[in-house]
Amino acid sequence: MGFLLGWGCVLAKKSIGPVRREFTPWESPDHPPFIEFRNVTKKFGDFTAVNNLSLKIYEREFFALLGGSGCGKTTLMRMLAGFETPTTGQIFLDGQDLAGIPPFRRPSNMMFQSYALFPHMSVEKNIAFGLKQDRLAPSEIGDRVAEMLRLTKLEQFAKRRPHQLSGGQRQRVALARSLAKRPKVLLLDEPLGALDRKLREETQFELMNIQEELKTTFLIVTHDQEEAMTVADRIAVMDKGELVQVATPAEIYEAPNSRFVADFIGDVNLIEATVVRKSEAGTRLDSVCEGFAIETNQTTDAGIGDRVWYAIRPEKVRIAHGRGEPDAANQIDGLVWDIAYLGDVSIIHSKVGKGDRDTILRATFANVSRMVENPITWDDEVVLSFDRDAGVILRG
Amino acid sequence: MDKPAPVKRTLGGWALIAVPYVWLLIFFLAPFLIVFKISLSQVAVAIPPYVPTFDLAGGWQAFVENLGDLSLENYLWLTEDDLYWKSYLSSVVIAGISTFLTLLIGYPIAYGMARSPQSLRPTLLMLVILPFWTSFLIRVYAWIGILKNEGLLNQLLMAIGIIDEPLVILNTNTAVYIGIVYSYLPFLVLPLYASLERLDGSLLEAAEDLGCPPWKAFWKITLPLSLPGVIAGCFLVFIPAVGEFVIPDLLGGSDTLMIGKTLWTEFFNNRDWPVSSAVAVILLIILVIPIVLFQNQQQKIAEKQA
Amino acid sequence: MTRGPTWFNITSLVMGFSFLYLPIVLLVIYSFNKSRLVTVWGGFSTEWYVSLLHNDQLLDAAWVTLRVAFVSASVATVLGTAAALVLVRSGRFIGRSLFSGMIFAPLVMPEVILGLSLLLLFVAMDQSRGFWTVILAHTTFAMCYVAVVVQSRLVGFDKSIEEAAEDLGCPPVKTFFLITLPIILPGVVAGWMLAFTLSLDDLVVASFTTGPGATTLPMKIYSQVRLGVTPEINAVCTILVVLVTCAVIAASLVTRRQQVQKERDERTAFGAEG
Numbered sequence: 001m002g003f004l005l006g007w008g009c010v011l012a013k014k015s016i017g018p019v020r021r022e023f024t025p026w027e028s029p030d031h032p033p034f035i036e037f038r039n040v041t042k043k044f045g046d047f048t049a050v051n052n053l054s055l056k057i058y059e060r061e062f063f064a065l066l067g068g069s070g071c072g073k074t075t076l077m078r079m080l081a082g083f084e085t086p087t088t089g090q091i092f093l094d095g096q097d098l099a100g101i102p103p104f105r106r107p108s109n110m111m112f113q114s115y116a117l118f119p120h121m122s123v124e125k126n127i128a129f130g131l132k133q134d135r136l137a138p139s140e141i142g143d144r145v146a147e148m149l150r151l152t153k154l155e156q157f158a159k160r161r162p163h164q165l166s167g168g169q170r171q172r173v174a175l176a177r178s179l180a181k182r183p184k185v186l187l188l189d190e191p192l193g194a195l196d197r198k199l200r201e202e203t204q205f206e207l208m209n210i211q212e213e214l215k216t217t218f219l220i221v222t223h224d225q226e227e228a229m230t231v232a233d234r235i236a237v238m239d240k241g242e243l244v245q246v247a248t249p250a251e252i253y254e255a256p257n258s259r260f261v262a263d264f265i266g267d268v269n270l271i272e273a274t275v276v277r278k279s280e281a282g283t284r285l286d287s288v289c290e291g292f293a294i295e296t297n298q299t300t301d302a303g304i305g306d307r308v309w310y311a312i313r314p315e316k317v318r319i320a321h322g323r324g325e326p327d328a329a330n331q332i333d334g335l336v337w338d339i340a341y342l343g344d345v346s347i348i349h350s351k352v353g354k355g356d357r358d359t360i361l362r363a364t365f366a367n368v369s370r371m372v373e374n375p376i377t378w379d380d381e382v383v384l385s386f387d388r389d390a391g392v393i394l395r396g
Numbered sequence: 397m398d399k400p401a402p403v404k405r406t407l408g409g410w411a412l413i414a415v416p417y418v419w420l421l422i423f424f425l426a427p428f429l430i431v432f433k434i435s436l437s438q439v440a441v442a443i444p445p446y447v448p449t450f451d452l453a454g455g456w457q458a459f460v461e462n463l464g465d466l467s468l469e470n471y472l473w474l475t476e477d478d479l480y481w482k483s484y485l486s487s488v489v490i491a492g493i494s495t496f497l498t499l500l501i502g503y504p505i506a507y508g509m510a511r512s513p514q515s516l517r518p519t520l521l522m523l524v525i526l527p528f529w530t531s532f533l534i535r536v537y538a539w540i541g542i543l544k545n546e547g548l549l550n551q552l553l554m555a556i557g558i559i560d561e562p563l564v565i566l567n568t569n570t571a572v573y574i575g576i577v578y579s580y581l582p583f584l585v586l587p588l589y590a591s592l593e594r595l596d597g598s599l600l601e602a603a604e605d606l607g608c609p610p611w612k613a614f615w616k617i618t619l620p621l622s623l624p625g626v627i628a629g630c631f632l633v634f635i636p637a638v639g640e641f642v643i644p645d646l647l648g649g650s651d652t653l654m655i656g657k658t659l660w661t662e663f664f665n666n667r668d669w670p671v672s673s674a675v676a677v678i679l680l681i682i683l684v685i686p687i688v689l690f691q692n693q694q695q696k697i698a699e700k701q702a
Numbered sequence: 703m704t705r706g707p708t709w710f711n712i713t714s715l716v717m718g719f720s721f722l723y724l725p726i727v728l729l730v731i732y733s734f735n736k737s738r739l740v741t742v743w744g745g746f747s748t749e750w751y752v753s754l755l756h757n758d759q760l761l762d763a764a765w766v767t768l769r770v771a772f773v774s775a776s777v778a779t780v781l782g783t784a785a786a787l788v789l790v791r792s793g794r795f796i797g798r799s800l801f802s803g804m805i806f807a808p809l810v811m812p813e814v815i816l817g818l819s820l821l822l823l824f825v826a827m828d829q830s831r832g833f834w835t836v837i838l839a840h841t842t843f844a845m846c847y848v849a850v851v852v853q854s855r856l857v858g859f860d861k862s863i864e865e866a867a868e869d870l871g872c873p874p875v876k877t878f879f880l881i882t883l884p885i886i887l888p889g890v891v892a893g894w895m896l897a898f899t900l901s902l903d904d905l906v907v908a909s910f911t912t913g914p915g916a917t918t919l920p921m922k923i924y925s926q927v928r929l930g931v932t933p934e935i936n937a938v939c940t941i942l943v944v945l946v947t948c949a950v951i952a953a954s955l956v957t958r959r960q961q962v963q964k965e966r967d968e969r970t971a972f973g974a975e976g
Binding site: 424501504505520636 | 787805818825838923939942950951954
Binding site for chain 3: 081129
């Protein structure tokens with residue numbers, strides 16, 4: 001009967017999204033961090049690139065720093081690599097304070113955005129370069145290079161120069177070179193930015209497999225939210241030199257902590273509303289654009305009458321002609337305003353609310369059948385419905 | 397994120413700066429200060445042929461006494477003898493005319509290069525650069541044999557019957573113009589070609605598409621956009637041409653006045669070091685204006701590209 | 703610009719290049735003239751080249767010039783490369799604009815001023831003039847040309863390549879010799895060649911800064927040219943022109959071939975990806 005009980009527990013514990021099995025060191029407060037930024041600030045003249053930032057990253061974690069350009073993510077990584085010095089604050093790696101240690105003595109290695117391959121050396125020599133700096137025995141260097149070539153499937157290109165390789169191959173050389181020294185942490189600066197979309201998606205999985213195999217801590221900097229969501233165990237969303245939210249990809253998507261995060265990751269409807277009733281079971285909001293209320297199981301620390309935003313992803317909004325779904329907690333009448341047909345889905349923009357205070361609500365409509373008898377089209381009157389747990393209340 | 401970081405400098409970093417810096421201070425800047433100082437001294441029959449010589453052995457006292465011996469006399473002399481200001485004026489005029497002629501000849505060449513097929517351009521570019529590598533002196537010398545009274549040009553012109561009497565070209569200003577144009581042509585063609593080559597061909601197509609005939613498109617589009625190249629090229633010809641010595645000396649006549657030649661004569665023939673130093677100082681002051689203008693223009697281009 | 707050349711373009715190119723090359727071609731042709739009158743063709747002869755071999759003064763001057771050019775170009779390459787690194791890499795430091803001014807000024811400064819000022823410096827230093835003072839003078843202006851050539855190569859240099867080397871455990875100085883120098887080497891070599899030919903060419907600065915016993919070839923040529931054109935000088939000039947031309951063409955062919963090879967490699971590499 002034991003296994004049945006076990007099942008019961010799993011079923012009872014509702015969690016948000018997929019998580020790598022039994023790997024959640026960030027949830028136990030006693031777990032020692034592998035990398036720690038402690039109140040780190042970096043200023044370039046008047047410009048503050050990183051502002052009093054503290055962050056803990058754990059061993060074997062695949063961690064992503066995500067943000068737009070100029071948000072400080074690259075500066076943060078370069079401080080860890082030693083190319084920039086923090087104006088104030090400390091950085092620890094494996095318990096060691098990194099202050100004053102030059103880049104060439106740090107136990108981290110970096111894969112550069114431009115790959116930065118040495119153009120005058122063959123693939124082999126590029127990979128062996130770091131090992132030679134450590135004065136390893138030639139036989140060991142040979143073994144290590146062979147291992148890296150195998151890992152990145154580059155065996156047949158060992159003698160080639162970088163300019164004789166394609167973009168994807170160069171990317172793998174850069175990866176092999178930075179992994180050859182078995183760094184305590186691998187830093188990846190926009191590693192897939194130069195690849196085309198298809199190759200990028202393939203390489204993302206390859207990266208994850210390599211990380212699984214080597215069990216090295218990976219820190220990736222990217223501006224591509226899909227990439228961060230695909231590869232990372234946890235994501236730190238950055239803006240203007242500060243951390244906005246640090247959480248698993250699913251938490252960031254399903255439970256963003258601010259309008260910035262909700263808007264930055266994926267597509268979202270943000271409905272301005274006021275709190276009209278609150279209890280432990282949930283909250284009732286009145287839309288500012290009048291005409292509809294929102295019932296949610298979320299609790300909020302906002303008081304009655306406070307202005308909040310209700311964030312709901314378009315795919316959580318169902319759309320139908322006529323009466324819609326009478327069972328749903330929320331039902332809103334709308335008028336189809338615009339349709340973006342994307343093939344797999346259509347994004348339907350509907351006008352909701354009253355008079356000149358109306359707003360647009362987007363709903364995803366999955367095109368599951370090729371032929372539809374009565375398709376939703378422009379100017380249709382529709383009903384938009386969603387459940388009590390479909391969205392989140394945001395205060396800022 | 398892309399702002400330049402204040403560079404941390406190690407001892408090696410400082411040494412890297414110090415070595416070329418000190419070299420230039422000693423062998424470039426200090427000599428100018430000495431030239432300036434000597435331009436305030438008097439000529440004397442001595443070695444070196446001027447007083448005062450600052451002898452550090454005399455100590456501070458002697459140094460201060462010597463200071464009193466400096467005077468602006470040489471500069472006054474430059475204004476009194478009209479040879480000097482006529483030389484300055486004539487240098488600027490000759491350089492100006494030559495620059496204009498170089499532009500007239502250089503523009504069609506640069507334009508032709510920019511319009512030639514892509515595969516041919518590196519070769520053409522090398523053909524323009526090649527004369528720059530061969531000796532300046534030899535290139536000027538080559539013209540003597542051509543421009544002489546009994547030279548090849550006159551032989552040719554008389555043989556085909558255009559003229560009966562040989563033209564006197566060598567030892568005139570015309571020969572100097574030819575020499576300067578010939579020697580400095582690559583300096584003008586290169587920056588001009590660079591700016592013409594960058595010109596986006598679709599701009600001309602757009603102009604024609606909007607109803608502008610090709611010749612007009614040249615005036616309205618190509619020429620204005622190549623202006624930075626024209627200006628850079630003209631400066632690169634004009635500035636060195638003003639102080640030119642070899643060309644007026646070998647190709648010019650006794651009445652060709654150019655300041656480089658005057659300075660040379662003053663120094664080597666008259667052995668008047670203080671006056672030639674004063675000539676050099678004034679020449680430098682005259683050139684500072686175009687040099688600064690040129691620097692500013694280059695900086696603007698660099699900023700635009702950044 | 704992508705459009706084809708017109709007749710006007712072709713004509714101006716032909717005329718322009720004739721103008722650039724005809725004088726030198728004529729000079730080369732007339733160096734094989736039998737007649738002592740330089741401009742009257744008296745039949746083909748190589749006697750002037752033979753007589754060169756017996757002109758000890760000219761040969762001495764040529765030897766002096768080559769030594770001066772070699773030493774000054776080599777020193778200038780080291781100093782100029784350092785100066786280029788400072789200009790591109792050193793960020794801000796006190797006197798930076800003075801430094802860059804001193805690098806760029808000699809490029810446009812009249813040679814008479816450079817020569818005069820250096821001579822006066824040597825006099826002030828009570829330095830007897832000769833072989834070494836010419837070398838110092840040539841090094842000074844040649845290093846500025848080297849700096850400009852190397853700088854243009856450094857500006858296009860991806861700094862993250864150096865960072866990668868450091869990241870992999872290579873200290874900065876070693877990184878320079880292992881990574882940076884090999885990559886900018888074509889620029890450094892071009893700078894050396896430029897410095898060498900500039901020194902080979904120079905008449906004015908050498909005339910000011912030289913002393914007894916150190917007459918360079920351009921000075922020798924100049925003093926003879928002043929006395930009139932001789933076929934012997936034509937022969938000397940021809941040899942110089944041919945040497946320099948061969949060197950420059952060879953150098954550019956090598957770089958061209960490397961370039962073409964590289965482009966071909968890149969095309970194949972990217973073709974293979976699809």
